[in-house]
Amino acid sequence: MTAPNPLPRSFYEGDSREVAPRLLNKLLVHGELAGRIVEVEAYAADEDPASHAFRGETARNRTMFGAPGLLYVYFTYGMHFCANAVCGDVGWAHAVLLRALHPVRGLDVMRARRPAARRDRDLANGPAKLCSAFAIDRDLDGADLVTDDRGVTIVDDGTPPPDEPGRSARIGISVAVDEAWRWYVPGDAHLSRPEPRRARAAAP
DNA sequence: ACCGGGATGTTCT
DNA sequence: GAACATCCCGGTG
Numbered sequence: 001m002t003a004p005n006p007l008p009r010s011f012y013e014g015d016s017r018e019v020a021p022r023l024l025n026k027l028l029v030h031g032e033l034a035g036r037i038v039e040v041e042a043y044a045a046d047e048d049p050a051s052h053a054f055r056g057e058t059a060r061n062r063t064m065f066g067a068p069g070l071l072y073v074y075f076t077y078g079m080h081f082c083a084n085a086v087c088g089d090v091g092w093a094h095a096v097l098l099r100a101l102h103p104v105r106g107l108d109v110m111r112a113r114r115p116a117a118r119r120d121r122d123l124a125n126g127p128a129k130l131c132s133a134f135a136i137d138r139d140l141d142g143a144d145l146v147t148d149d150r151g152v153t154i155v156d157d158g159t160p161p162p163d164e165p166g167r168s169a170r171i172g173i174s175v176a177v178d179e180a181w182r183w184y185v186p187g188d189a190h191l192s193r194p195e196p197r198r199a200r201a202a203a204p
Numbered sequence: 205a206c207c208g209g210g211a212t213g214t215t216c217t
Numbered sequence: 218g219a220a221c222a223t224c225c226c227g228g229t230g
């Protein structure tokens with residue numbers, strides 16, 4: 001078992017579609033809370049019409065244009081926050097949306113923050129649910145995951161990503177809907193959507 | 205189980 | 218004024 005260390009800056013450098021599947025099974029840590037990343041989506045800078053960065057830098061997406069390894073938090077639908085790991089490079093605004101966590105540590109705190117979650121599997125199985133459970137909001141936009149300057153980081157506890165991650169189109173977008181830039185840990189109970197049933201070997 | 209609608213506020217057209 | 222990288226609740230089967 002390796003000692004849990006924050007991922008280095010170099011881990012986040014490069015195209016989000018390469019970084020995203022490598023983030024699976026890493027641990028998101030905020031203070032005493034920890035959860036395993038089991039579902040992510042890549043947003044590919046200015047070549048991706050679904051990306052907040054597609055039309056260039058604005059006040060809202062400024063963090064995406066900063067250093068890889070920053071946390072980009074945005075507010076949506078009037079009440080929810082979503083969190084991304086910034087990738088790419090300065091000015092090359094790739095990002096990986098964290099879509100679902102498998103809670104590992106601090107479940108009692110998460111339950112208190114997520115009263116609507118009837119089962120523990122509902123605590124962090126969605127991009128806004130995980131932010132609520134982990135108390136991630138606009139105050140943490142721009143936090144550095146590498147230096148852990150504000151208590152939020154992503155660490156490697158020695159669990160490798162899946163050899164063959166699940167893959168699908170991204171969820172909740174209205175453009176670039178055919179790009180299969182969502183990855184997940186197959187069989188995990190904490191995904192934001194149930195995994196599609198595998199095709200049968202034979203018809204009934 | 206699945207589906208439909210409402211909540212709520214920021215951002216950009 | 219529309220859109221929004223969503224969630225929750227209450228309806229119907």
